[in-house]
Amino acid sequence: MSDIFDQLKEVVMAILPLAVVIIILQYTLIGLPPDLFFRFIAGVVMVGLGLFLFLVGVHIGLLPIGELIGSTLPKTNKIWLILSVGFVLGVVVTIAEPDVRVLASQIDDVSGGEIPNLVLVYSVALGVGFFVMTAMARTVFNIPLKWLLAGGYSIVGLLALFTPATFIPISFDAGGVTTGPMTVPFILALGVGVASVLRGKSSTSDGFGLVALASIGPILAVMVLGVIYG
Known part of the structure; x- marks a missing residue:
């Protein structure tokens, strides 16, 4: 469970700075149309969720199977x-x-x-x-x-x-x-x-x-x- 929370923290720390910068620019320089800005916020949430699920899948599936294949192949000689x-x-x-x-x-x-x-x-x-x-x-x-x-x-x-x-x-x-x-x-x-x-x-x-x-x-x-x- 702690690994899942670590992945969640990693995703948040990766996406949050970009989201904060865009939000600051929105209210200072850019002034995007509200519908486009809300689409950006929705996109950030979906990207964060997708990236979190992806990283969890990598750590519980891709990494172990990749290392297992790599360690099994040489044994065939x-x-x-x-x-x-x-x-x-x-x-x-x-x-x-x-x-x-x-x-x-x-x-x-x-x-x-x-x-x-x-x-x-x-x-x-x-x-x-x-x-x-x-x-x-x-x-x-x-x-x-x-x-x-x-x-x-x-x-x-x-x-x-x-x-x-x-x-x-x-x-x-x-x-x-x-x-x-x-x-x-x-x-x-x-x-x-x-x-x-x-x-x-x-x-x-x-x-x-x-x-x-x-x-x-x-x-x-x-x-x-x-x-x-x-």
Whole structure:
């Protein structure tokens, strides 16, 4: 029960400052129409309730199952299975990420439908899946994280030379939205679970850095779309 109250407190402290600032601006500078302002208040309440329920669900469901999957996979002693499951989970959890959907719909509107919504979502998901698989390989083979990050961002820099300028900011935004409330808890728990078995409980920090790698995938995926559609 105390965990639920902690989640409620966390949500209130996250949303309250924004609500207070908007209310102050409403009565000092902005002066929104009353119906729009009341819709904002109603929206804040609904967002707070939804975020609270989401965080409770993450802590009682997503985190435990992610860590359980991560700790079970290495016991099979099948590297191909660890990598394959990492790829599949990276893809499906990104497709479920609400931030990715929001970005895709906005880009679809701005581009006038040139970049279809689903094309962007699935491209980003495949990019995340590939780099989650790479992160699993990093844990299995004990590859230094710095070399993977250096190599990944070197490819990003090289591909940027051939990508239309309008796609470059979109690609980095795509890398940002994948680090959302659905993807991060599950992927981190998966990485920590794998590392806890392969490296021991004292080295579970090897499971971190996975999100940093996963965010490279969407950048590359959108840049490739830019080369194709540009």
